[in-house]
Amino acid sequence: MYEVFQKYMDSKIQLCQEQSDWIRSLSLVRKLRKHQFLLQAGDVCKQHAFVSKGCLRSYSVDSDGVEHTVKFAVENWWIGDRNSLMTGEPAMLNIDAVEDSEVVLLSTKNFDLICQKIPAFNDMVNNLLQSAYNASQNRILANISLSAIEKYEHFLQRYPDLALRIPQGMIASYLGMSPETLSRVRNQIMSR
Amino acid sequence: MYEVFQKYMDSKIQLCQEQSDWIRSLSLVRKLRKHQFLLQAGDVCKQHAFVSKGCLRSYSVDSDGVEHTVKFAVENWWIGDRNSLMTGEPAMLNIDAVEDSEVVLLSTKNFDLICQKIPAFNDMVNNLLQSAYNASQNRILANISLSAIEKYEHFLQRYPDLALRIPQGMIASYLGMSPETLSRVRNQIMSR
DNA sequence: CGATTCTTTGAAAACAGTCAATCTGTGTGG
DNA sequence: CCACACAGATTGACTGTTTTCAAAGAATCG
Numbered sequence: 001m002y003e004v005f006q007k008y009m010d011s012k013i014q015l016c017q018e019q020s021d022w023i024r025s026l027s028l029v030r031k032l033r034k035h036q037f038l039l040q041a042g043d044v045c046k047q048h049a050f051v052s053k054g055c056l057r058s059y060s061v062d063s064d065g066v067e068h069t070v071k072f073a074v075e076n077w078w079i080g081d082r083n084s085l086m087t088g089e090p091a092m093l094n095i096d097a098v099e100d101s102e103v104v105l106l107s108t109k110n111f112d113l114i115c116q117k118i119p120a121f122n123d124m125v126n127n128l129l130q131s132a133y134n135a136s137q138n139r140i141l142a143n144i145s146l147s148a149i150e151k152y153e154h155f156l157q158r159y160p161d162l163a164l165r166i167p168q169g170m171i172a173s174y175l176g177m178s179p180e181t182l183s184r185v186r187n188q189i190m191s192r
Numbered sequence: 193m194y195e196v197f198q199k200y201m202d203s204k205i206q207l208c209q210e211q212s213d214w215i216r217s218l219s220l221v222r223k224l225r226k227h228q229f230l231l232q233a234g235d236v237c238k239q240h241a242f243v244s245k246g247c248l249r250s251y252s253v254d255s256d257g258v259e260h261t262v263k264f265a266v267e268n269w270w271i272g273d274r275n276s277l278m279t280g281e282p283a284m285l286n287i288d289a290v291e292d293s294e295v296v297l298l299s300t301k302n303f304d305l306i307c308q309k310i311p312a313f314n315d316m317v318n319n320l321l322q323s324a325y326n327a328s329q330n331r332i333l334a335n336i337s338l339s340a341i342e343k344y345e346h347f348l349q350r351y352p353d354l355a356l357r358i359p360q361g362m363i364a365s366y367l368g369m370s371p372e373t374l375s376r377v378r379n380q381i382m383s384r
Numbered sequence: 385c386g387a388t389t390c391t392t393t394g395a396a397a398a399c400a401g402t403c404a405a406t407c408t409g410t411g412t413g414g
Numbered sequence: 415c416c417a418c419a420c421a422g423a424t425t426g427a428c429t430g431t432t433t434t435c436a437a438a439g440a441a442t443c444g
Contacts (some may be wrong), residue, residue, distance in 0.1 A: 026213070044260060049228065055222065060337070062337055066337075068333060068336050068337040069336075070329060070333055082322070082325065082326055083326050083329070083330075086326065095335075126318050126321070128392090129318070129321050129322065129325060130274070130278060130321065132325060133274065133321060133324060133325045133328060134274055134275050134278070136325060136328040136329065136332065137262060137263075137274070137275070138275075139330060139332055140262065140328065140331055140335065141252060141260060141262055143332065143335040143336065143368060143369030144255055144260050144261075144335065144365070144366070144367070145252070145258075145260040145368070147399080147400095148399080148400070162424055167421095167422070167423090168422075168423065169422065169423080173336070174336070175336070176335060176336030176337070176400080177400070177401085178401055179422085179423075179424095180399075180400090180401075180402080180403095180423090180424080180425085181400055181401070182423095183423060183425085184400090184424085184425085186423095186424095187424080187425090188280060339431080340431080340432070358423075359389095359390070359391095360390075360391070361389095361390065361391080369433090370432075370433055370434080371390080371391075371392095372391090372392080372393085372433075372434080372435095373431090373432055373433070374391095374430085375391060375392055375393085376392085376393085376432090379392080379393090381427095
């Protein structure tokens with residue numbers, strides 16, 4: 001399933017054969033079973049993961065054992081604990097597979113190396129970061145300004161595909177509400 | 193007050209005199225009175241602003257006329273509507289001065305030019321973006337997992353300085369609660 | 385000082401969370 | 415292939431938190 005990553009790269013930047021091969025040689029493809037961890041809180045996150053198939057999520061677990069979903073990543077998304085990646089400190093997030101999945105892994109070292117050697121790759125990464133930051137700001141705005149029902153509608157609008165493949169409980173934890181509240185919100189939307 | 197910006201740059205990257213002078217020649221210093229707009233929703237955001245003195249905020253106004261604060265920026269922070277900057281579309285955010293302030297402005301065009309000509313500057317910008325993104329993720333986590341009182345304590349811990357200089361109502365709108373709730377939360381914290 | 389804006393406080397209403405029970409669908413092992 | 419167990423989703427009753435509205439009390443600015 002490396003082809004998915006290949007295709008993704010080709011759609012974003014122009015690479016000569018040599019560069020493509022080089023990146024491929026630094027990459028690692030890994031299959032993940034549903035529920036399998038890619039990263040556990042406490043460990044240091046040492047790789048960037050590109051999702052070529054399936055769906056992963058990152059989340060933290062609070063002192064009451066409740067999970068709070070920070071992010072979902074389906075095909076063609078990147079995921080990792082950027083805090084841990086950047087600082088080298090233990091991750092506070094868990095990352096696991098929502099479905100049977102497949103990822104392309106690049107170690108921090110190799111990732112940075114590629115950024116350094118291939119400016120186009122570096123630009124791509126920074127564009128991604130830019131977009132991710134914008135999306136993040138939008139999510140914050142939604143979080144501080146919308147009611148439960150509006151949050152869910154906003155989510156549906158933004159990620160109609162995710163709503164279909166991700167268990168409701170996880171969506172609730174992403175939106176910052178209890179599973180029961182989300183259930184009632186959906187009910188409310190249906191009956192009108 | 194350009195010196196503040198100069199000092200900031202010197203602390204982050206190494207520039208030769210020529211480069212420093214060049215950047216200065218592309219910069220614009222502007223004073224802002226309290227409440228004065230730097231950007232109004234509907235206009236296109238065409239400049240990056242570095243705060244050399246005072247405090248600005250970005251916020252959106254919802255259909256009920258309620259303000260929701262996306263970000264505060266005090267000395268040595270950057271602010272702008274990145275969405276509008278990137279796409280060239282009209283801004284959805286307002287940016288105005290919380291106190292009498294002073295900013296160093298760089299037009300998108302010049303900013304991009306500097307990024308292009310001075311790799312160190314580009315790296316600095318990307319590091320900033322990285323940090324901003326991380327902070328943003330942390331804020332989201334706080335938003336979806338904490339109660340009103342915990343959110344305020346979290347804010348105090350993170351930005352003890354801001355709590356002192358920014359009106360409570362604005363902090364409430366940043367935290368996603370009503371001014372009344374914040375007032376009661378503070379009361380609760382005092383009395384223990 | 386007087387006017388305006390910001391903050392506090394109180395009471396009632398709306399909203400979301402919790403707990404417990406039931407329902408649904410899925411997958412497993414007999 | 416069925417029966418059962420299990421996890422996820424729904425529902426109801428209740429509790430607790432947050433919002434809303436209104437009024438009074440500070441603080442700030444001209």
